Amino acid sequence: MPSDIKDAKLAPVGKTKIEWSDRHMPVLALIRERFESDRPLAGQRISACLHVTTETANLARTLQAGGADVAICASNPLSTSDEVTASLVEDYGVSVFAVHDASRDLYYKHINQTLDHKPTITMDDGADLVFTVHTERRDLLENILGGTEETTTGVIRLRAMADDGELAYPVVAVNDARTKHLFDNRYGTGQSTVDGILRATNMLFAGSTVVIAGYGWCGRGFALRARGLGAHVIVTEVDPVRALEAQMDGYRVMTMAEAAPLGDLFVTLTGDIRVVRGEHFELMRDGAVVANSGHFNVELDLDALAKMAASRRTIRPNVEEFTLADGRHIYVLAEGRLVNLAAAEGHPAAVMDMSFANQALTAAYLSAKSDTLENLVYTVPRDIDDEVARLKLRALRIDVDVLTDEQVEYLASWRMGT
Numbered sequence: 001m002p003s004d005i006k007d008a009k010l011a012p013v014g015k016t017k018i019e020w021s022d023r024h025m026p027v028l029a030l031i032r033e034r035f036e037s038d039r040p041l042a043g044q045r046i047s048a049c050l051h052v053t054t055e056t057a058n059l060a061r062t063l064q065a066g067g068a069d070v071a072i073c074a075s076n077p078l079s080t081s082d083e084v085t086a087s088l089v090e091d092y093g094v095s096v097f098a099v100h101d102a103s104r105d106l107y108y109k110h111i112n113q114t115l116d117h118k119p120t121i122t123m124d125d126g127a128d129l130v131f132t133v134h135t136e137r138r139d140l141l142e143n144i145l146g147g148t149e150e151t152t153t154g155v156i157r158l159r160a161m162a163d164d165g166e167l168a169y170p171v172v173a174v175n176d177a178r179t180k181h182l183f184d185n186r187y188g189t190g191q192s193t194v195d196g197i198l199r200a201t202n203m204l205f206a207g208s209t210v211v212i213a214g215y216g217w218c219g220r221g222f223a224l225r226a227r228g229l230g231a232h233v234i235v236t237e238v239d240p241v242r243a244l245e246a247q248m249d250g251y252r253v254m255t256m257a258e259a260a261p262l263g264d265l266f267v268t269l270t271g272d273i274r275v276v277r278g279e280h281f282e283l284m285r286d287g288a289v290v291a292n293s294g295h296f297n298v299e300l301d302l303d304a305l306a307k308m309a310a311s312r313r314t315i316r317p318n319v320e321e322f323t324l325a326d327g328r329h330i331y332v333l334a335e336g337r338l339v340n341l342a343a344a345e346g347h348p349a350a351v352m353d354m355s356f357a358n359q360a361l362t363a364a365y366l367s368a369k370s371d372t373l374e375n376l377v378y379t380v381p382r383d384i385d386d387e388v389a390r391l392k393l394r395a396l397r398i399d400v401d402v403l404t405d406e407q408v409e410y411l412a413s414w415r416m417g418t
């Protein structure tokens, strides 16, 4: 089985960590059980480009249980766990091409090796597989039924491809399922971003001023958790409705130029490019800490910062100190890569449970129904989204009320009401 991993001997450590995650992923475990008998992915070849974590390992096991032949590469070189890759290969027979901290060249080589698997379904986190298929590997298109996309940034990329008429197979935006973004993006990013910043710096949030760029679901989640730890939160936004929402949620809202001199910690969660630029670094206090929790490492203009710096050094793991000509210091976390996965372990398993349940059920949906789809970006079917919520509630032993017959009738009738 072709693979490229760091060290197969790490497998025993990886296996117990995967088992620990599995304990917190009951929905995925239930789907795995169903997949074992129904085999909805029999005959499918899945190439996946995801963060290679313990949670992803449990998704791979589930896809395999459904009958799929699975190959995986990393969607970010810093989030790969070499222990997990070892166990996936040694214990679970998954083809893996991922090494922690891989160079750019190796990262793209791994994407291509994962595509050599000749997928019928692609599974992306950031759309790198879809992009590579459409640019360099068009020969693979004839076998591909469809794809899935895990994250906001990837969905934005895919919609741009579809708008240009360039998308050559249907892709389902798993990110847009309510049981994905309302939980993973909000509570997953919220907690894991705090986790990454604390592991890197051990800084005190209480009483500090935290500037958050972007008030999408990730920004909202991180703002909640930063405030919960006692920080004074400032939000910067470009969308007027979101800006208003942040204001009425009780945060201060202003431009990045206004916030730059005030912040102790700056975190970008926008999905856009150069959100914190040279003109902002110019205004920051001595000791300001800067991090990114968006998918790609493009949100902080680190080239501008490097040009402004008289010197730089790594002061502790994942913390680089830039000393500016005027003597101020600015600290960049995890090279501006997504801090929650580069400096911590990403979202907790209990929230990835729902995201990856959507991935598994959507792969089965593509396997059965792709011939009814056009080359567009689709949302996850409502019944899958609702099923994931129902299964999660069941796992949490929570019952909810059901509508009475009268209530059903009332909601369906425009004559009743007053």
Ligand code: ADE
Pocket (backbone or CB within 6 Å): 050, 051, 052, 053, 054, 055, 056, 188, 341, 345, 346, 347, 348, 349, 352
């Ligand atoms: N994205 C964010 N957190 C993740 C995790 N723990 N595993 C896989 N993908 C993720």
